[in-house]
Amino acid sequence: xxxxxxxxxVAMVIASVTAGSALGGNKFVNPKGWDKHVRMKPxxxxxxxxxxxxxxxxxxxxxxxxxxxxxTKVYTYNGVIPGPLIEAKKGDxxxxxxxxxxxxxxxxxxxxxxxxxxxxxxxxxxxxxxPGGTFRYEFPLNDASLFWYHxxxxxxxxxxxxxxxxxxxxxxxxxxxxxxxQDELVMVLDDxxxxxxxxxxxxxxxxxxxxxxxKINGREGNTLLVNGHELPTIKVRSGIPLRLRLVNISNTxxxxxxxxxxxxTRIGGDGGLLETPLYDLDSxxxxxxxxxxxxxxxIGHRGEELFVQxxxxxxxxxxxxxxxxxxxxxxxxxxxxxxxxxxxRIKIRGGGDPFAQEYVAPAFLRTIEPIDVSxxxxxxxxxxxxxxxxxxxxxxxxxxxxxxxxxxxxxxxxFVGETQVWNLVNMTGGDHPFHLHxxxxxxxxxxxxxxxxxxxxxxxxxxxxxxxTVNLVRRPGPKGSVSVTKIAVKFDPKERSxxxxxxxxxxxxxxxADLDNGVRGVSGGWQFHCHILEHADSGMMxxxxxxxx
Numbered sequence: 001x002x003x004x005x006x007x008x009x010v011a012m013v014i015a016s017v018t019a020g021s022a023l024g025g026n027k028f029v030n031p032k033g034w035d036k037h038v039r040m041k042p043x044x045x046x047x048x049x050x051x052x053x054x055x056x057x058x059x060x061x062x063x064x065x066x067x068x069x070x071x072t073k074v075y076t077y078n079g080v081i082p083g084p085l086i087e088a089k090k091g092d093x094x095x096x097x098x099x100x101x102x103x104x105x106x107x108x109x110x111x112x113x114x115x116x117x118x119x120x121x122x123x124x125x126x127x128x129x130x131p132g133g134t135f136r137y138e139f140p141l142n143d144a145s146l147f148w149y150h151x152x153x154x155x156x157x158x159x160x161x162x163x164x165x166x167x168x169x170x171x172x173x174x175x176x177x178x179x180x181x182q183d184e185l186v187m188v189l190d191d192x193x194x195x196x197x198x199x200x201x202x203x204x205x206x207x208x209x210x211x212x213x214x215k216i217n218g219r220e221g222n223t224l225l226v227n228g229h230e231l232p233t234i235k236v237r238s239g240i241p242l243r244l245r246l247v248n249i250s251n252t253x254x255x256x257x258x259x260x261x262x263x264x265t266r267i268g269g270d271g272g273l274l275e276t277p278l279y280d281l282d283s284x285x286x287x288x289x290x291x292x293x294x295x296x297x298x299i300g301h302r303g304e305e306l307f308v309q310x311x312x313x314x315x316x317x318x319x320x321x322x323x324x325x326x327x328x329x330x331x332x333x334x335x336x337x338x339x340x341x342x343x344x345r346i347k348i349r350g351g352g353d354p355f356a357q358e359y360v361a362p363a364f365l366r367t368i369e370p371i372d373v374s375x376x377x378x379x380x381x382x383x384x385x386x387x388x389x390x391x392x393x394x395x396x397x398x399x400x401x402x403x404x405x406x407x408x409x410x411x412x413x414x415f416v417g418e419t420q421v422w423n424l425v426n427m428t429g430g431d432h433p434f435h436l437h438x439x440x441x442x443x444x445x446x447x448x449x450x451x452x453x454x455x456x457x458x459x460x461x462x463x464x465x466x467x468x469t470v471n472l473v474r475r476p477g478p479k480g481s482v483s484v485t486k487i488a489v490k491f492d493p494k495e496r497s498x499x500x501x502x503x504x505x506x507x508x509x510x511x512x513a514d515l516d517n518g519v520r521g522v523s524g525g526w527q528f529h530c531h532i533l534e535h536a537d538s539g540m541m542x543x544x545x546x547x548x549x
Contacts, residue, residue: 038232040186042087053088054095059102066223070198074162081228082188083165090144090171096137100129105153112147112270112468115139116500120437122152124525124543142495144171145272146245146291156251156533157203164249178362181295184243189255191221211392212320218252218532226344233345236298239356244294248286251533256311258283259296265361268293271440271466275368277361283311287433289469289531297359300348308344312336316430316474327388368464371442371488376419379412384427395539402539412544414491416498424485426472433471433531440466444486451480491546498548
């Protein structure tokens with residue numbers, strides 16, 4: 001019998017949220033401290049050239065222990081979850097020798113990195129690497145930020161089973177000029193759905209109601225993880241600012257991260273530093289695929305404990321009832337109401353100032369040039385789904401088509417150097433984290449329309465930021481109403497050549513290219529999709545064709 005996700009979440013909440021400590025009956029593995037169990041060590045660079053980072057990655061099955069129970073059979077990179085941290089500096093070339101020792105095909109997508117199309121790892125730009133196969137990824141790292149890597153074949157299953165890791169690209173000299181904190185921690189945020197035997201729960205299994213719930217709401221786990229551990233512990237000194245580099249790699253869960261009693265300062269996100277910091281935040285929200293660069297100052301007396309917590313947010317979760325051969329889809333009354341869950345413990349050790357002041361980031365971080373949208377062409381992309389069926393079937397679509405139905409005629413066109421404005425129309429009652437491959441974009445505004453097409457709300461982007469992932473908020477009312485998130489994209493290769501940008505992208509080029517012999521394709525296909533992976537793998541994914549003029 002399939003373990004209910006909602007029951008699993010409630011059980012975890014009851015176990016982890018109690019008066020005072022917010023710990024309750026939570027059990028965790030290896031709670032001995034910071035360096036050994038929480039701070040991830042960079043993968044060994046085998047190249048002596050200071051401007052090249054060359055590493056080896058192997059996808060393989062393994063068993064790891066997430067809880068105090070049985071070890072869990074998972075997919076891993078190099079035998080660990082999350083995959084090894086890859087660390088480089090801005091301007092380096094990254095070379096990854098990848099071997100697939102899984103029992104199924106896979107790829108590696110470098111989420112957020114602006115790189116050649118034939119290195120992107122999506123199924124529109126690369127033939128899947130078969131079991132026992134190898135592939136050499138090589139590309140420049142032109143932007144300093146936290147990125148991440150994961151497969152783009154059956155992503156909902158392969159990522160849930162453990163295939164994901166972080167890629168940190170540094171600009172240490174510039175960070176020192178700004179006076180940013182030197183103490184930092186990369187935090188890979190995830191959850192996993194385990195059954196009563198401690199194994200990864202089957203996918204899209206159980207009753208038709210359970211199958212529809214997993215497809216419509218996405219798959220939320222009953223075990224929350226930071227760097228592969230449930231409720232790990234770090235030890236810090238009071239008054240010493242700590243830089244948290246956060247990435248949400250979960251299939252579905254929105255991570256609204258807070259440290260009760262402390263304010264957060266957000267200094268960066270997907271595409272690196274912001275122009276100016278966001279001060280005095282109570283929490284920072286990351287949708288699946290999104291990153292945040294956050295600073296906070298732990299303040300307290302020796303022996304005190306702080307907790308990093310997950311807080312729920314409304315995102316349009318649904319309820320499902322099937323009766324007399326009919327599916328009734330309603331609103332989940334608990335959406336946004338689940339109690340907080342502690343995901344990391346912070347212990348104050350000696351040597352610090354228990355009366356220190358909060359860290360104040362520099363008022364200016366960097367200049368981000370706004371994209372000039374005068375004369376930009378317009379693309380409209382509508383995100384929707386079919387009616388849920390009593391047998392558990394439902395399809396998620398973009399412009400009315402599942403990914404497997406999209407043809408070259410359906411795919412939007414763009415030219416290298418062109419600027420476009422994309423109207424991302426959410427016609428559904430749930431949020432959809434939108435991810436664009438290959439290019440950063442800037443959010444312009446969000447417009448809300450009622451079922452008659454009247455504009456009933458308008459939210460300009462509050463600040464300028466380089467993004468590759470943004471949440472498309474749900475429609476504001478009944479069926480027919482929509483939210484429209486407008487983004488600006490400049491298809492500029494920057495340091496990349498035109499050939500790199502358009503290489504080996506479209507389905508025909510993918511088949512005809514032969515990278516081993518230096519033959520590249522000529523059709524630049526780049527994917528975009530919802531990053532609730534159950535939605536993407538149920539059809540909410542498409543691609544655009546990028547061409548040279």
